[in-house]
Amino acid sequence: MTKKSELAVKLFTPLINQKVRTIQKGHGSFLTIGFGADILIHHTEEARTRPEWLLWVYMCFWSIMKATKILADSDDEREIIEEALKEIEGKKLLNVEVLSKTYDMKLAFEDGIVLSLFSNNAEDDNVQWRLFTPDSQVLVAGPNEELSYHSAQLKEESNNENS
Secondary structure: OOHHHHHHHHHHHHHOOOEEEEEEEOOOOOEEEEEEEEEEEEOOOOEEEEEEEEEEEOOEEEEEEEOOEEEEEOOOOHHHHHHHHHHHOOOEEEEEEEOOOOOOEEEEEHHHEEEEEEEOOOOOOOOOEEEEOOOOEEEEEOOOOOEEEEEOHHHHHHHHHHO
């Protein structure tokens, strides 16, 4: 495992055994998954709240499986995706595994539910996912093999504009 992969696993570790408090489908195939209580985020013009930990699945492919059955993937219709997301809501995150140097991930939840994230290498300039932390930092996977960890303040403001 590379040092960057180790960093990713380390930053996801506090989420192990935490329950998913919120999970939503956003624009296109975007997903947001929240853990922990709401915290106040200060913006230049306004304040808003978000979960302490927020995983934003951005420009990547993903699938949700239960045991050996695929419940939904990023190309499915909204209704199918929303039904699959209900399977994850309220479940504890049990394990996180980095699968590749492009930060493909496997997130294992209670009841045999697995969310797999796969990089979209066709889009060389896109981020795959972001993990916002309680201390206003963000871990950003992508594009390609890049991984960065930095202040989320500017990112949260620009993400708010694109929501």
